[in-house]
Amino acid sequence: MAGRTDTTFGGARLDVSWSQIRRYCYDGVTYLVYGLAVLFFLFPVLWVISLSLRTEGAVYTSLELLPSNPSLDSYREVLDSGLLRWMRNTLFVAVLSVTGILLVTTPAAYGFSRFRFRGRRSLLLAVLGFQMISPIVIVLPLYDIMRTLGLTESHTGLILLYIGLQIPFSLWLLKGYFDTIPTELDKAARIDGCNRLQTLRYVLLRPVMPGIAVVAIFNFVLTWSEFVMAYTMLSPGGEDLYTLSMGIYVFDNQLATQWTNIAAAAVIGIVPIVIFFVALQRYFVRGLTDGAVKG
C-alpha cells in the first residue's frame, strides 16, 4: 500500500492514486479533528493541574505546563481542611445509592420485560415521562418533603433521594437489556424447575450483566458529581456532612483568590472520578453500543 503512492501519477495508475490520495486527505482531516478535540478537552484539566503544583507566587508569571519548582503544599493544605472527609462522604453516598438503585430497578426491569398485564405500556411510558422532568424543577418540593420527614442534613435522606431520582432512566436502560434476552431461556429454566426469582438470579442475571454494569457506572458517576440536591439538603448541616462537589463549591467561595489551593481542590474533584471512569469506560461504551438503547 505505502509503496504505491510514490510510484506514479500518470497513465493507468492515476485512478488508483486518486482514490488513495483522497483517502489520505480524509485520514489527515480525521487526525486534525482528533488533535483539536484532545487540545480543547484536555488542556483545561492539564492547566489546572499545572496551577495546583505551583507555589502561590508562580501563578502570575509563566505559561509553562510544567512548573519550574513544583510543590505539593496546596494539596496538603486543601486535604487538611476537609476535602478528605468530603471525599469519604461522597464515596459512601455514591456506593449505597448505586446499590439501592440496582436492587430496586433490576426486579422492576424484569417485571416490565417479562410480564404482560393491563396498563403495562402506559405505566412504562409514564415512568419514562419522568425522565423529561429535570430534578431542578422539583428541588423545592423535595426539600419540603425531606424537611417534613426529618431527612435533610442526613446522608440517608440523600441516598433515598438519589435512588428515587435515578430510577426512570436506569429502569428504561435495563428493561431494554432484558428485552434482548430470548424468553426461551426463561422457559428452559422453568422446565428445569426454577421459579421466577431463581430464573432471574441464576439464568438471566449473567446475560444482563453488561446492562447492570452500564447502570452502575453511570449512576456512580452521577451521584458522585451531583451538586444541587446535596447542596440543598446538606448545607444547613455542618461541614462534616458535605459531599465533594458542594464542599469544593463552598471552599472556593471562602478562598477568594488563592488560586493554587482552588486548583488543587478542583484536581481532587476531577482526578479520582475520571480515573474510575477511564478504567471502566470500555464496559460503559460496550454496554451502550452492543445493547439495548433502542430509538
Added chain:
Amino acid sequence: MTVMLTMTSDAAIDDPSSGSGIRRTVGTYVDSVVSRPLFWLLPALLFITVFQLYPVFEVFRMSLTDMSLITSEESYVWLENYRRLLGSERFYSTLRVTGLYSIASIILQIGLGLGLALAIDYGVRRGLRGPLFTRVVVLSAWIVPGIIIGLVWKIMLLETNVGVVNNALGRLGFGIVPFLSDAQIAVVSVITAGAWRGTAFSMIMFYAGLKRVPDELYRAAKIDGAGPLARFRYVTLPQLKSVVFVVTILVTIYSLNSFDLIFALTNGGPGRATEVIALSMYKSAFNSYEMGMAAATAVVLLMVTLVVTAVYFRLFDISEEI
C-alpha cells in the same frame, strides 16, 4: 382457573423431591407472589411516587401559595405569583438567556458530537491510531462534576495574568478580554463551558448509533456508485434518525434546565446576563425565601420543557420508529 393450574404445576416442578405438605404450600405461596407483576414493580413505583410523582403535584400546589422559607404559615394566593412573574423584567431576561444558551448549546453539542463520532467511527473502521484516546479524553470532560467544570473555566478565563487564555492573548499583543465581566462575552463563555461538558454525551450516543449501521449497507451503496457524501446522506443519516431524535430531546431538556455549571462559573452575572431560569428559581427560593414565587418559576420551566419536547415530536414524526 388456568392460573390456578399453572401455579400448582409450578410448585410440583419447583420442589419435586419434597413430599412435605408444608414446604409445598410455602413453595406455592412464593410462586403465586412472584408470578404477580406488582411484586416486581412495587419498590420502584413507590420510590417514583414519593420522589417524583408527588413532588410534581406539589410544585404546582406550592406555586399557588405564598409559601416562604422563613414562616411556616401559608395561604393560597392562586395566580398572584404568575401575575408577578409575567410582570417582571427579570423573568423575560432569564427566558431570553435560557433560550439563547439552549439554542447555541444544542447546535454546538450536536454538531461537535456528530463530527467527533464520525471521525472516531471512521478511524476505527480504517484502523487509524487515536480514536480510542480521543474518545476517552472527550468522555472524561463529561465525567467531571459540573460544579468543578464551572470552577475550571473560571480559572481558565480569569481576567488577570493567572487566566491562561488572557495571558496567552496578552503575549500575542491583545488586551485583556472580559470573558466573565462583559455581559455578552460572558454568555459565550458559559456556552463554551457547557459545550466542553455536553459534547461527550451526543458524541457517545451518535457513536453507538454509527456502530449499529451494518457494513453491508455501506458496501451496497459503494457498489451502487455512491461517494462518501452520498453515503453519509443516504445511508448514515437515515440510520441515525432515531438517535438524532433522542439526543436532540435530551440535550434540549438538559440545557433548558442547566444549573450547576453556571452557578459556579458566573452565578448568573455580570448583573443578570447569564441568569437562566433554573438559577433565578433557586435564588428566589433560597436567597429571597419566596418558595411560592420560586415554585411558579419552576412550573414555567417545566412547561417550557414540555412544550419544546412536544414540538420535537411533531417535527420529527418518528411514530413509525418507536
